[in-house]
Amino acid sequence: MGLREFDYGPLVSVERGTEVTTRERKRQWNELRPLFMRTRMVSHAAGSSYLEAENSKVICSVNGPLANTGGRTEAIERAKISCYISRTKFCGLEDDELEKRATTEYEGIVCRALESIVRVEQYPKSTIEVHVLVIEDDGSTLSAAITCACLALADAKIELRELMACCSVVNANGQLLLDPTLDEEKEASGSVLVSYLATSGKVSTVFQTGQLAYDEMAQAVELTISGAREIAVLVRNCLRQRESKDRGL
Amino acid sequence: MARIVTPGSILGKAGEVSDGLGCYVEGDEAFSSVTGITHQDGRGRLISVDVIRERKAIVPLVGSVVTCRVLRINSRFATVEILVVDGIPLRSVFRGIIRVQDVREFEVDQVDIPKSFRPGDIVVAEVISLGDKQYHSLSTAKDEHGVIHALCSQSGEAMVPINSEQMQCPKTQINEWRKVAKS
Numbered sequence: 017m018g019l020r021e022f023d024y025g026p027l028v029s030v031e032r033g034t035e036v037t038t039r040e041r042k043r044q045w046n047e048l049r050p051l052f053m054r055t056r057m058v059s060h061a062a063g064s065s066y067l068e069a070e071n072s073k074v075i076c077s078v079n080g081p082l083a084n085t086g087g088r089t090e091a092i093e094r095a096k097i098s099c100y101i102s103r104t105k106f107c108g109l110e111d112d113e114l115e116k117r118a119t120t121e122y123e124g125i126v127c128r129a130l131e132s133i134v135r136v137e138q139y140p141k142s143t144i145e146v147h148v149l150v151i152e153d154d155g156s157t158l159s160a161a162i163t164c165a166c167l168a169l170a171d172a173k174i175e176l177r178e179l180m181a182c183c184s185v186v187n188a189n190g191q192l193l194l195d196p197t198l199d200e201e202k203e204a205s206g207s208v209l210v211s212y213l214a215t216s217g218k219v220s221t222v223f224q225t226g227q228l229a230y231d232e233m234a235q236a237v238e239l240t241i242s243g244a245r246e247i248a249v250l251v252r253n254c255l256r257q258r259e260s261k262d263r264g265l
Numbered sequence: 266m267a268r269i270v271t272p273g274s275i276l277g278k279a280g281e282v283s284d285g286l287g288c289y290v291e292g293d294e295a296f297s298s299v300t301g302i303t304h305q306d307g308r309g310r311l312i313s314v315d316v317i318r319e320r321k322a323i324v325p326l327v328g329s330v331v332t333c334r335v336l337r338i339n340s341r342f343a344t345v346e347i348l349v350v351d352g353i354p355l356r357s358v359f360r361g362i363i364r365v366q367d368v369r370e371f372e373v374d375q376v377d378i379p380k381s382f383r384p385g386d387i388v389v390a391e392v393i394s395l396g397d398k399q400y401h402s403l404s405t406a407k408d409e410h411g412v413i414h415a416l417c418s419q420s421g422e423a424m425v426p427i428n429s430e431q432m433q434c435p436k437t438q439i440n441e442w443r444k445v446a447k448s
Contacts, residue, residue, distance in 0.1 A: 062322065062356050081324045082357035084398070092395055095324075133272075135289070135298055139324045140395055141359075170272055173322045175287070175298040178273025215273035215296065255271045255300045262317055263302065265269075 048183075048195045048243055051250055053164070055171040055258045061147075063172025067164040069195065071108070071154030076164040078172040081142035095139035099127040101161060103150040108198065122158055125223055129162050129182065129211045132220035135175040144174060155197040159184040159209050162221075163247055170255050179251050180220065182211040183243035185236040187228055192236055194243050208236040212244035214252065267304065270297040270314055287314030323353050325361070325392050325401050330410075333361060333403070335386045341365055343382045345390070347401065360400050363390060367404035368444050380430075380442035381405075387414035389446050411446035 043049070049069040058064035061077035068074075081095055101123050103114065130146065146168070148161045162182035170176060186196040186204035193200050201207065206226030210219055219241065228236060274297040276282050282295035289298050297303075301316040325331055325347055333345040347359040368376045382388060389410050390403040405411045408429070415424050417434035418441065424432035426445045433440050 080356060081322055083359040092398065139322070140326065141401070142324045170300055173299050173301075173316050173320050175289075175322070176272035177289070177291075177298065178296065179271060213273075215275070252271050256269050259269050259271075259300050259302070 045191060046194050046239060046242070048246060049197075051247065053167060053250060053254045055167060055254060061168075061172075063168045063170070063174070065164050065167035065171055067160050067167070069154075069156065069160060071152055071197070072157055072160055073151040074157060074160045074164045075149045075151060076161065076168040077147050078144065078165075078168045078174065079147070080144040080172070081139040081174070082145060084141055084143055093140050094136040095134070095142045095144050097127055097130050097134060097136070097144045097146065099123045099130070099146045099148065099165070101126065101148045101150065103153065107150050107153045109153050122161070125158065125209075125221065126162055126165055129180065129221040130165055130169065132211075133166065133176045133178060133180050133213065134169060135177060138175045144169075153198060155199075155201045156184050156195050158182075158223075159195075159211075162211050163251065167251055167254065170251075171258070178213050178215040179248060179255075180211050180213055181244040181247035181251055182209065182221070183240045183247060184209040185239050185243075187226070187232060187236065192232065192239055194239055206232075208233065208240060210237055210240035210244060212241050212248065214245075214248035267302045269300070269302055271300050272296075272298050276303065276314075287316060318353065321353050323350050323355065325350050325355075325359055327392050327394060329392045331361070331390055331392060331403065332413075333388050333390060335382045335384050335388060337384055338378050338382055340378055343378055344400075345388060345403065347403075361390070361392070361403045362396070362400045363388070363403045363405060367393065367402070367406060370406045377442075381444040382412065383415065383418070383441075383443075385416060386412045386443070388412050405444055405446075408447040411444040413446045413448075415441070415443055417441065 052068040055065045057066040058077040064077040066075050101119050146165050150157050159182040166180045186193050186207040188204045206228040209223040211221040276295045279290045279293045279295050287299040297314045299316050301314040304313045304315045329350050331347045332349040333347045336344045342362045342364045345361045347361050365376050366373050368381050390405045392401050393404045394402040396402040417424050420436045422434050422436045424434050427433045429445050431440045432443050
């Protein structure tokens, strides 16, 4: 086979939207997408995890505890958590949408959610770095990022108070939808994200955008908690499996 | 019976579990804070949650015994980088300083830093305080702390300790001053 004159261009091209997602396959309004999660995906990180909910794919790696590099005055007696979110070029969002996504705000939300579970007083004078990479965005990536980050922290053997799972709900045309896809997020008038602590049953983060009536809000929070409970079971099982594999049990 | 626990797993009532490694007590219950297997003492009392040693997340704390490398010295202190804490390699290097008054326990005012440490030496020390923003404060006052590995300034050979204050090069027979760790 001789060399072709023009050997450029993509090796493989994938047409978007050809796969039928489950809501199209009549997923119930209160039904999660099938989830896949796994730890230790990045070999050079202290801990890492991968989470996939159909077309939403998120990878997270944790470095640390690292020594503080000085500079700004930081609290000596506790660890600082810094979070970075990045998206791939092919994540599925157009450029103008990428700009609209306030990444710094999202980083802050992930950071604050994680601060509620990490035992920061165990790691004085150090920094725990959490890097989240959104490989493909098909909705609910912020909640996926938080769940994934918790999984990666547990994989890095950072001391945590408890496990956390996160889930979101949107209000699209008066109907609440759990674990929305990107299209559902776009046509939604409001959304709620809740991160749920698996052992104590407390809620550590509530993040709401758009408009929601009072009773809708209450219903939405209840719905997210029920979703997060299901996810928490998967997170725990994933860690258990990894541990028994590591110990050859 | 050892069992696998994840962060937040309930280990038992607060009185049954000592607030040890990998667990914490909140209210009247004790919880695991890492993924690992439960570890019991002789009487079947749960004492800690064991993590695979190499994967432990660790930082230097007050009282930790650390292994470090001397980076630079001056007349008042030696600057070191902490590499290992309690036998577990760190995920990132922490900085520490050994002040002249913390080098040894006796004749503290006679200590000379260049006669105790040289850049490149491997030193075992104890963390005495978290220090300031940048450096942990370390001490080698105890007999078992001090230089454990040093190279001869002339030949580059690893030196052998001959007493608590001197090391000798096996090649050139030169004696050099160090604060030697008692083995």
